[in-house]
Amino acid sequence: MHAPSPSSTPYDGDRTVLQDLTRRHRDTLVRALRAIRSREHWTPYAEDPDAYGEDAAALGEQAFRDLLDAPFPLETPGRDGTVGPAPAEGGERSPYGFELGITYPHADPAALFRAARAALPGWRDVCPRDRAVVCAEFLARINARSHEFAQVAMHTSGHNFLMAFHAGAVHAQDRGLEAVAVALREQARLPARRRWDKPYGDRTLSVDKTFTVVPRGVSLLIGNRVVPTWSGYPGLFASLATGNAVVVKPHPEAVLPLALTVAIAREVLGACGFDPNLVCLAPERPGELLARELAISPEVGVIDYSGGTEFGAWLARNAPGARLFAATSAVNSLLVESTAHYRGLLDNTAFSLALYSGQLCTSTQNLLIPRDGISTDEGHKSFPQVVADLTATLEKLLVDDARAAELLGALYNREMAVRAAEASSGALGKVALASRAVRHPGFPSALIRTPAVVELDARSEADHALLTSEWPGPIAFVAAVDSAAAGIALIREAVRRRGGLSVGGHTRSPEVARELEIMCAQEGVLLSLNLTGDFYVSQSSVYSDLHGSAAGGPGSHTFCDAAFVAPRFHMAEVRRWATDPVR
Structure with missing residues (x-):
């Protein structure tokens, strides 16, 4: 996989919108950076469902109901048909006993990759802070629809309502913001510019150096059914915040949580002056084995996967050109x-x-x-x-x-x-x-x-x-x-x-x-x-606990440390004499 080189003409998106988002989300990002350093309890997203307003629960349930038995409203490059609505056609069935009846656009993988690749330059060339505030806005809009996401989690993963509200909505949002904060920190480890002065006899060597973040290119997110947002948002936001495009391949029985996520991402990117094709959805037809086809594409530089051990091992064997972040099954x-x-x-x-x-x-x-x-x-x-x-x-x-x-x-x-x-x-x-x-x-x-x-x-x-x-x-x-x-x-x-x-x-x-x-x-x-009372061995506290380990076993990474984020980009350096007029 060859990473794209920085373009000579930066594309800044809509500067007015980006400046407004910076003012709106600066404090949240600063606070998130502090939390990942201190490991203290903190969240910007209210965990109490009642905190979202008296009518929020009813409105969220109605929003979910409005999505049923209809085509999902999403633009997809390279569209070549649909997936669903019946389970036999790739549609979803709620664990609570009814079919969702939603159809999703299906796309030619080659067209998805072309579109994602074409969308990269403008996103890649803005500064990490701008990418971070766009991601923060993305999460803020998801948070405003937390009750809708809770209903979606109930009827794709089978959670009870409170767990759906937490694991499927607000704690997943925390996971996304945690990844954005770590990405922002890691990309700031080197200065963007540095005048390098070295005494050399009776004179000084003066060299101007620039250090530029270069993303891997296109990331592939392969979702699971149990917690598709909670386990998927770290990779999605770590890749986006480091300048990559993301193709999202959801679990065939839990398409809706990530489809809704992709729709909001595309809306935010477009509003900020970026190409919405930075984030694309790739649902699969029955028997298509789309995840395998996508994973072995030379376009893919990063793969985020959560699911069974067998397919995780297949990815490790068959997609050696991509950096794999896998979270597989476990015995606790x-x-x-x-x-x-x-x-x-x-x-x-x-x-x-x-x-x-x-x-x-x-x-x-x-x-x-x-x-x-x-x-x-x-x-x-x-x-x-x-x-x-x-x-x-x-x-x-x-x-x-x-x-x-x-x-x-x-x-x-x-x-x-x-x-x-x-x-x-x-x-x-x-x-x-x-x-x-x-x-x-x-x-x-x-x-x-x-x-x-x-x-x-x-x-x-x-x-x-x-x-x-x-x-x-x-x-x-x-x-x-x-x-x-x-x-x-x-x-x-x-x-x-x-x-x-x-x-x-x-x-x-x-x-x-x-x-x-x-x-x-x-x-x-x-x-x-010795846990008793209201804290349980199955809980994982975002910004504080270390979930997973690169030591082996059920995965190759920890949510959310530097090693989970840093491989998604590299630093490019340019050196020139300080007096060089060519800039």
Whole structure:
């Protein structure tokens, strides 16, 4: 992939608009830069749905409903047909039980790349600050439609409303702004110009040097279905803020979140005097394998991918010319060695297991407990007693269907319901708690299941294999281990085999805590110790937490550090005598 060279005539977009955006968003960008440095809590986007106005929820739901059963309003270069509306034609079906009926423009990939390439010069040649304020405006307009994005996330990914509002809307926006701030910081590490004076005998050598950010060119974003905005915005905004164009290839069953994003991006770019084809949508027809075709194009300099391990490995093998940022699947574990707050442990763990039916990449799958039991503030608890108390807490949490539906959300993949039924049949091991169907009061056709809890013994070869394999969805394994050390070794093995994004530990032992810390540091996994109350192992706080790791396992990057942003551009240098009249 050959990066474009800087043009001799900068294109500044609409200077009046850019100056206005600079005034509007300067403080937000300054504050974001401070947050990524200090790692403190901060967000410019209100997390409370009620903060957006009395009518915002109703207006957002109506905006979503207005998109259904109609062509999606989007201009696409090289259009050669449509995708959808029926699932058999590439259309989407809500996990809550109805077809969206939306058609999207399909485009010839070669035409998309030509258009993106042609759009690059004007965007590439403005300063990083101008790109940052345009991205900030883009995010501000998305934020104003947060309730609409929440509805979209519900009916493509199956989130409950509050999770949809957070993961599908405001926290995704935070992820985008975090990437913009890191990009702005990284592009400012060298000055744009420098007069270089070096004493040389009785005279001085004076050389003028310029340092210019040169983007890779065209980026490809390959979206997933679980959190297409939360996992997609870091790459989208990191690429845009560093001067690249982006072709967005959404998951075929979750097109709408990224289609809406692309539409807003094109609107903002056009209003700022840039070519809207800097951001293009590339939905695929059934069986087209479009992601593969796009990824191996020599036009692509960067690929952002989140999804299954198998395709992530395929991309690494077959798209060597592009810089790949991959986030793939994981097996997450919680070691319970001892606790000073037994009831808090049970409540926190039960909530974590139920949240979004275990479908998050950070959801806990394995609970590892010493077979001799644990010490607690309520005295010694045997292994069977901990299992019984946990399942009773989980049952109580989900006893009411309406409450359960709001916590569990809907299953976006019917195979997960099949696996939960398999686990509940005893096929995988002793059933500690069977999964049951939940009826949503507003969406009776929604596919919702409570978690199945299966009791295993880590000494068993078959059980050991289950614990080191991935079982996404409403299935949790509670396994007896010989000791805390054996549990830590099992977690390490699972991480090395399948990756890990979130490890939890409950212990009153400084030695056990330290061994967990050392193992997680070596393997590149976020560790959460002794969490109770309203903070959970599956959470990742933007601007503060490090999500993912380049250490290996389920990905090749961290949201959102310098290594995630800096490879999207390089610095070009020009040197000339200070007296050279040619400028």
